[in-house]
Amino acid sequence: MEHTKPSYYITTPIYYVNARPHLGTAYCTIMADVEARFQRACGRDVKFLTGMDEHGEKVAEAAEKNGFASPQAWCDSMEPAFRDLWQTLNISNDDFIRTTQPRHIAGVQKFLQVLLDRGYIYKDAYDGWYCRPDETYFTETQVRHHEEARRAAGEEPADPEHPLCPDCDRPLERIQEESWFFKLSAFEQPLLDFYEANPGFIQPETRKNEVVSFVKGGLKDLSISRSTFDWGVPFPFDEKHVAYVWVDALINYLTALGYGSDDESEFSYRWPAQVHVVGKDIIRFHCVIWPALLMAAGLPLPEKVFVHGFLTVRNEETGKVEKMSKSRGNAIAPEEVLELLGVDAYRYYFMSDVVHGTDAPISWGRMRQVYNADLANSWGNLVSRTLNMSAKYFDGCAPERPASWSEPSALRDACDGIFERYAACMQTMDYSGAAAEVLAIVSAANHYIEDMAPWALAKDPEKADELALVIWNLLEVIRIAAELYDPFMPSISAEVRRRLSLDPAPTRDLEAACRWGGLAGGAPVEKGDPLFPRLVDEK
Template identity: 60%
Template sequence: CHRPVQKAGGEENWFFKLSEFQEPLLKFYEENPDFIRPETRKNEVVTFVKSGLKDLSISRSTFDWGVPLPFDEGHVAYVWADALLAYLTGIGYGDEQRAGEFEQRWPMQYHFVGKDITRFHCVIWPAMLMAAGLPITHTVFGHGFLLTKGEKMSKSKGNGMKPADLVKIFGVDAYRYYFMSDVQFGHDGNISMERMVQVYNADLANTWGNLCSRVFNMTNKYFDGKVPAVPADAAERVANPMLPIVEQLYTKYDACMSQVDFTGAAAAVQELAGRVNLYVEESAPWNLAKKEETQGDLAAVIYNALEAIRIIALYMAPFMPNTSNEVFDRLSLGKVTDVVDVEGATKWGQLPAGNTVTVGDPLFPRLNMDEIQIEE
């Protein structure tokens, strides 16, 4: 804030003996290499701990607002002592009536925090848990900041972007998709309206949304809005270039999601969506529909495209749950968000023949940058 620093007078504090946990913490980091992620955050924390830890002041006595210490009512708890404890008390720790809830929920698998507070969550917090004899969170993930034109968002600079304004333009699903696919989680992300529109039109309007529209329309036109049954000879004769991609996709997708690499997971699904669009162009179902002898091949092509759409919707669900539910509804499949076994559900060939296919409105109408307006 550029105001002059004023040295405060002394006060009596209670301290947590953080200095005694330097070696236990370093040992814990070594034995649990995935505790701090990404790697850059881990290196920062380990270097900080190796430089030496001092005992931590956990109380204040010069004011009376705050949470009183139960063992000394003349002191209130330092915010980074009582705030960290809220992770436990919020899920029933210390409450006999909620003991079962605490046992079920702790320790958590992932704790997501901003990169500027990793020391509190990766040094002070695990030391407090060690002192209390409690298990420690499996992984703390320190994510980056969102920047506009390389700068932090600031009210004084007027370069902030309000989520509510962006949702009005893109819709909540496309908003979610952009920040999970184009901004590498764990790093600072440089965002702009121009880039958001570019990703929206390329990935959603032109690829995913366009694929659904054209295939649903052709299903309606050529098969009266029903998933076609594929003759056995056509199934053997008509090539299915999506199948090898689908057979490898779960492994690739699962590895990315397990590493909190949302960008990689989204890219893997978009690879399949792009291949289905190309498949439609290569197969030219509009030409197959002109001849009686190629009706079986037409059924195989449309079925393959519809089945690929079903699988894409399943993989897109964590990014765009509303859109995936809409696609499943148009395929008469219920709710995609009810699916529990994603690996099993994404195996090829599970779309029932005869299901009604509804065309509906375009999922992602194209956006024109020149026509976008944000209310002041």
Template identity: 30%
Template sequence: MQYRTAIHRLYSKASHITTPIFYPNAKPHIGHLYSSLLCDVHHRWQLLKENQSFFTTGTDEHGLKIQLASESNGFDQPKKFVDKLYMDFVHLDKIFDINYTRFIRTTDPDHIENVKELWQLCLKNGFIYKGEHKGWYSISDETFYPESKVVKDPSHDGKYLNTESNNEVIYQSETNYFFRLSLFRERLISHIKQHPHFIFPVTKREQILQELETTENLLDLSISRPSTRLKWGISTPNDPSQKVYVWFDALCNYLSSIGGISSILNNTAEVVSKHYNAGSNVEMQLTIPHPKEVWQTTIHVIGKDIAKFHTIYWPSFLLAAGLPLPKQVVIHGHWLCNGVKMSKSLGNVVDPVDMASYYGSDIVRWFLLENSKLEEDGDFQEQRLSETRELLVSKWGNLVNRCCGSKFDVERAVTKFSNKGHLQLQEVFQNEPEISQQIKSHIKLLNETKDVFEEKITLFQYSQLLKHVWGIINDANTLVQNGKPWEREVDQQDAIIFLSMETSRILTILCQPIMPALSQSLLDRIDVLEERRTITFIELGSDEAYGKYSNKRGREVPLKRIPYRLSE
């Protein structure tokens, strides 16, 4: 009985988070990175707490857009084309330390088998039928639009646009297989109301709910395309003359990436998912314990443009197949550049790899998170990115550099005050109530910080989290400035240096999910041992073994100043 309880506790801490899988028809931009970054921080936070976490991302490689792009680029096979394209996304993840568990491709053999299994379950349960489809189809969006959402293109005679994405649509008639989406409206409304956090944030939940409640009948969804038109896709299991609709294919990746449909339905105790490591032909094995429980912890992080597919289509497919629904769909805004929508024609598409090569990947990570609000579009401005780096140098970097100066002794301060109790720091300044009160307030802030991280990361409120971090950094710098440790006797000097260095040590450990590489450099600078960079060592005074060489002259500065490269 005790063994079962221990196992339950272990697996109850498991979690799964996903980005959308990205369409590799163009190089990745700042929006792709943003989705990945939101997931990466959440995933790394779980790992820092020593929980089991799975994080999946990847590329959506089938569909008419890929087929046409492959032909226009001179490839005789679309697979060769996507084999080249998907590597850009793998490279982006490598540059920015995106610590995924699996990078899935919809051309992976295990995924193809899972798509077929999802189709067969929906067919067997009576939710797929064959019919004639007439309507307005967008190649760019890979979807049909109703007549009510189609307008004439004012700038081109004879062309039509859809009002959702403003992409061109063409009218066509063909035989397809249909999914009985119309049967799921009430079930979706009921689930969203009974699980108020299923769609997050609240504003997005209300939008989806209103759309469902005001739509009298959901139209059945065309989920296949004739093989004569769409050659590059998965054949429908029951009819090779049809190819699976790209969204029915793509959405299934979330199941494939953690062991597959059968393992989730059977709740197999342990599944080994075999796949090829992204960027190589090396076969990888991913062990997923209790896949059904893991699946029900799943959080999908997506952009607002694909909300309908994830909050209406995807839950309906799962319900039709008899599968449980994921825990949550988190919907975020897009990124502008200097207040303007990014586009190739305007030449303002931000290349994140270029930004990382000059300012540093962790600076870009910090900037995107600091300016992250799910409900709003972000605005990328390179000058503000440069200013963010400068602030990190002047505030955080300077705090460390000052305390590691030759006038002080970090090791002595750490040895003196570690594990001695918080009150002792205040007692050193018992005749200076202002400094004593500042120390007391600062310690309170530090003690609250883990809970702040937990709350804000859970709610994806990264801008509020980093505002809290800045508050503590500024407070520590004020303590050094007001306390003037360079003018004090040894005990008082060491008390100020100790608390300042503890601030940097604790915050740096907690900020590892935010800035993984820079965190390691900061911890290296003050000689924190590798094994003491875990959540176990975030209490004040919990590490008495760092600082030995911190005040040695000639040590490299973790973060150096660089100029804003576009300045005149």
């Protein structure tokens, strides 16, 4: 197959199946979806991957706890929870990978064999600390530094027999078992050199500083297998061992492209990925272990890892602000927010009101505030008023494009350079900045209505041409805004285009679509029901 467009490969983490998806997993997935939609609108050949991480001790335990005959049966039962939510949220993923699929297992085994052949793994005995809930190993140094930090903060000392996890503050276990090790220590300087040569690899910048500091602190070889349970991908050269869950999981970014299959043409075309979107809790896996594994296998590294913060909630018992997660039991179900906001407003709120590199507190009150201010009062109101006036004053149609459409006006000026400003934000996943750029032209249009008072112009037959220009200018802003809002609110944007008698499908040349003058006019328009009815009742 000949590829005529540049590839854009974007991924989410694959999500653990020990519980249903929550607001945090949906947040990460929508982030990737918005970028994927933007890149498609810019004419790129997008591959957007998400999926499920189905191996590991926690999954086997969840299956047993929930009364399933096997871990596979449990994983199969969880698949609809993820697929159905992504469909509800209008996620446009092109692939959905499961780590129990034969294509993935084949790729993992090939990768492990490559590591062995290239001399980067060896068998030894592991004796160290292990966090069972996060399935993460920690060195003595990491555990000691965490305990010192806790003491400095005035917290009670942990039980020396079960020190607390540096990531989640739950008790660690001492693990002693035979294991295969990856020579992570060999990549300390290569990683530092790579970060320096590729300053945009880790974004935002604060996360890069965190990773560099960690690597400079010294890297130790990494246990990458378990032999005390069998729910995982067997090593092709040692079937007593299964791949450590994180090594298994990371390789999904390759196996989804056909790595390890008889046909690796898609892998050759699309790898390396343009961006992995991940949460800050898995930054070391994606910014230290994953690039080291790729270096060891002789494969190119992804162009960028974008690290988002946590959605946070306040613990009513302790008063502390905590990360929202399934394992902490404080997760808000996406269905609760969907009931309040609807799908497109849900997407808009989390993408526009959160600075994506930082932690973000979630508030029902703030959701309502953003919905009413940005969507009901601004965007929805502009569409409703303009289409109503267009239908009323021009016999149910949009006015024809006036001869004076290219003359300077407040709205033409507001839209000048909008694509460049918007695209600059979207390229760095500054979605709140991008949404603000669109809201600015929407607000300018609402002010323009008040300034130009088309209802007054409609009373004077001599001002018919001026009225036509005013309404056409407003419809042109709506057309442009609908294209720019499409990655955030695809269903609403399609509906707005339909009401304008335009193709409901999004553009594949966003830059051209944002040029002033694209609306020919003359076609029927439909006011329709309000796009965003105001929220009144308290949650």
